[in-house]
Amino acid sequence: MKSNTEGRVFRYRGTELHTKGWQQEAALRMLMNNLDPDVAERPEDLVVYGGIGKAARNWESFDAIVRSLKELENDETLLVQSGKPVAIFKTHLDAPRVLIANSNIVPAYANWETFHELDKKGLMMYGQMTAGSWIYIGSQGIVQGTYETFSELAKQHFGESLKGTITLTAGLGGMGGAQPLAVTMVGGVCIGIEVDETRIDRRIETRYTDVKTDSLDEAIRLAEEAKAAGKALSIGLIGNASDVLPEMIARGFIPDVLTDQTSAHDPLNGYIPSGMSLQDAAKLRKENPVEYVKLSKASMAKHVSAMVEMMDKGAVTFDYGNNIRQVAKDEGFERAFDFPGFVPAYIRPQFCEGKGPFRWVALSGDPEDIRKTDEVILREFSYNTHLCNWIKMAQDKIQFQGLPSRICWLGYGERARFGKIINDMVASGELSAPIVIGRDHLDSGSVASPNRETEAMKDGSDAVADWPILNAMINAVGGATWVSLHHGGGVGMGYSIHAGMVILADGTKEAEARIERVLTSDPGMGIVRHVDAGYDLAIETAREKGVNIPMLEG
Ligand code: NAD
Numbered sequence: 386m387k388s389n390t391e392g393r394v395f396r397y398r399g400t401e402l403h404t405k406g407w408q409q410e411a412a413l414r415m416l417m418n419n420l421d422p423d424v425a426e427r428p429e430d431l432v433v434y435g436g437i438g439k440a441a442r443n444w445e446s447f448d449a450i451v452r453s454l455k456e457l458e459n460d461e462t463l464l465v466q467s468g469k470p471v472a473i474f475k476t477h478l479d480a481p482r483v484l485i486a487n488s489n490i491v492p493a494y495a496n497w498e499t500f501h502e503l504d505k506k507g508l509m510m511y512g513q514m515t516a517g518s519w520i521y522i523g524s525q526g527i528v529q530g531t532y533e534t535f536s537e538l539a540k541q542h543f544g545e546s547l548k549g550t551i552t553l554t555a556g557l558g559g560m561g562g563a564q565p566l567a568v569t570m571v572g573g574v575c576i577g578i579e580v581d582e583t584r585i586d587r588r589i590e591t592r593y594t595d596v597k598t599d600s601l602d603e604a605i606r607l608a609e610e611a612k613a614a615g616k617a618l619s620i621g622l623i624g625n626a627s628d629v630l631p632e633m634i635a636r637g638f639i640p641d642v643l644t645d646q647t648s649a650h651d652p653l654n655g656y657i658p659s660g661m662s663l664q665d666a667a668k669l670r671k672e673n674p675v676e677y678v679k680l681s682k683a684s685m686a687k688h689v690s691a692m693v694e695m696m697d698k699g700a701v702t703f704d705y706g707n708n709i710r711q712v713a714k715d716e717g718f719e720r721a722f723d724f725p726g727f728v729p730a731y732i733r734p735q736f737c738e739g740k741g742p743f744r745w746v747a748l749s750g751d752p753e754d755i756r757k758t759d760e761v762i763l764r765e766f767s768y769n770t771h772l773c774n775w776i777k778m779a780q781d782k783i784q785f786q787g788l789p790s791r792i793c794w795l796g797y798g799e800r801a802r803f804g805k806i807i808n809d810m811v812a813s814g815e816l817s818a819p820i821v822i823g824r825d826h827l828d829s830g831s832v833a834s835p836n837r838e839t840e841a842m843k844d845g846s847d848a849v850a851d852w853p854i855l856n857a858m859i860n861a862v863g864g865a866t867w868v869s870l871h872h873g874g875g876v877g878m879g880y881s882i883h884a885g886m887v888i889l890a891d892g893t894k895e896a897e898a899r900i901e902r903v904l905t906s907d908p909g910m911g912i913v914r915h916v917d918a919g920y921d922l923a924i925e926t927a928r929e930k931g932v933n934i935p936m937l938e939g
Pocket residue numbers: 426434435436437527530555556557558559560561562578579580581584624625626627646647648649650651655656657658659705706707708727827874875876
């Protein structure tokens with residue numbers, strides 16, 4: 386049978402345009418790249434990652450987006466509503482070429498039940514974060530964030546590295562699959578429980594995971610041997626986390642570090658209930674979704690309860706951004722929030738400096754272009770040894786998926802400087818084609834998500850969602866190439882509002898001005914948001930960098 390992607394999803398490379406300008410071409414190539422079978426988790430269903438995070442609403446809409454991008458003039462803007470192209474308006478040369486709104490539902494109705502009803506009627510899709518905003522770059526997109534998290538955790542609890550420790554986690558999907566690699570990069574041993582063996586195979590193929598087993602005894606033995614030898618090793622263990630954790634406790638096995646990245650944000654299409662094979666889960670999901678959700682939520686409560694028990698027995702435990710604590714709490718498990726989220730525990734200081742998962746992609750398809758930009762980082766940011774170590778490790782360990790790309794956490798000032806250098810390199814012909822520069826929505830000033838990025842804000846402003854909206858608006862007027870505003874990414878419906886931006890470096894003077902504006906205001910919003918919440922580090926950064934904040938004294 387012919388796959389849905391055949392004859393539709395193309396690997397456009399090189400300098401030949403299929404559109405009327407590089408900005409439209411960039412959007413087209415990135416949309417195709419999101420659905421490249423080497424990149425997406427289930428491209429035949431338009432699913433990119435994160436449960437049912439999609440790039441377009443359905444194949445008809447995908448075809449219409451492609452057609453629209455091919456016809457779009459250089460002074461027009463395409464509007465996309467939950468993965469469906471709905472209008473093209475005349476704007477101007479500096480305006481975004483695409484504006485995207487995904488999965489937004491009026492707050493009082495913002496839950497999965499309403500979403501599924503709308504989805505069934507063909508009125509909506511789930512955009513996750515980078516899926517519906519066309520800047521997903523495979524598991525690499527999250528590796529550095531995961532590496533940053535585990536590095537900081539190691540620093541806080543074990544000295545400089547995770548050497549001689551075992552980290553237990555679950556979920557080796559599109560994003561969660563980065564965990565085993567990140568843990569080994571920080572020198573530790575990782576057991577990653579995953580219910581779907583094909584996901585483990587994919588991580589092994591792409592060198593994100595070292596070995597797999599379906600035996601709990603073998604996983605524990607391999608992990609303990611590697612721990613004793615001080616060796617880094619990652620083990621994919623086939624199993625269901627809500628069953629395996631209690632079994633581990635029964636055998637007296639407690640890891641040093643514990644977290645989870647199953648798709649718990651979505652109890653129907655993400656999490657697999659306890660005791661179920663994938664086939665049984667798929668059948669029940671179709672035949673009785675209400676029963677499925679009930680079992681799924683009960684299993685999550687069991688899973689979180691086992692996590693708390695392991696924490697009580699000494700495991701350094703944190704939530705990894707999938708909202709599993711909320712579900713367990715709603716199920717009546719009182720201690721669900723006893724362990725912290727990863728942002729307040731390890732990441733917030735970086736957000737205060739406007740740092741976050743900044744990324745760029747070589748539209749040429751030539752890995753040499755990324756190698757040259759890596760060299761720039763090593764040269765221009767040589768004062769930042771942590772960053773330079775990251776780049777060297779990434780060059781060695783990260784296999785590109787789809788278009789060659791790189792990620793690294795840069796902050797205010799650094800992003801604009803690096804963006805200009807990239808644009809100059811395109812202008813001079815040093816790079817063989819334009820580069821797109823973007824980021825995850827999980828960034829310092831682009832998301833409101835009280836159980837994740839904005840958990841435990843100093844001033845209690847966790848649920849204030851004006852910030853991502855301001856972020857999207859300032860990036861649009863600044864001239865980002867495409868801008869997106871989404872609801873429900875990471876943690877599911879009702880729990881987050883977030884914005885994305887991507888900007889093209891095509892070597893022109895106009896692009897240079899746009900890059901300067903957008904790559905200043907975007908991380909600037911991160912500083913502003915954290916200054917407003919009263920963080921000293923953000924206040925110092927704003928003063929030092931001269932960010933203009935009307936009510937900041939001194
Ligand atoms: P994904 O859907 O691609 O993968 C989830 C994986 O979990 C799947 O492979 C699935 O088989 C597995 N799984 C489901 N139930 C399981 C169970 N009971 N036991 C063992 N394995 C099970 O999703 P993803 O893109 O990897 O994202 C995972 C979660 O992390 C999502 O909730 C996402 O929103 C969140 N997320 C967090 C961050 C972060 O930085 N912390 C970033 C992106 C996504």
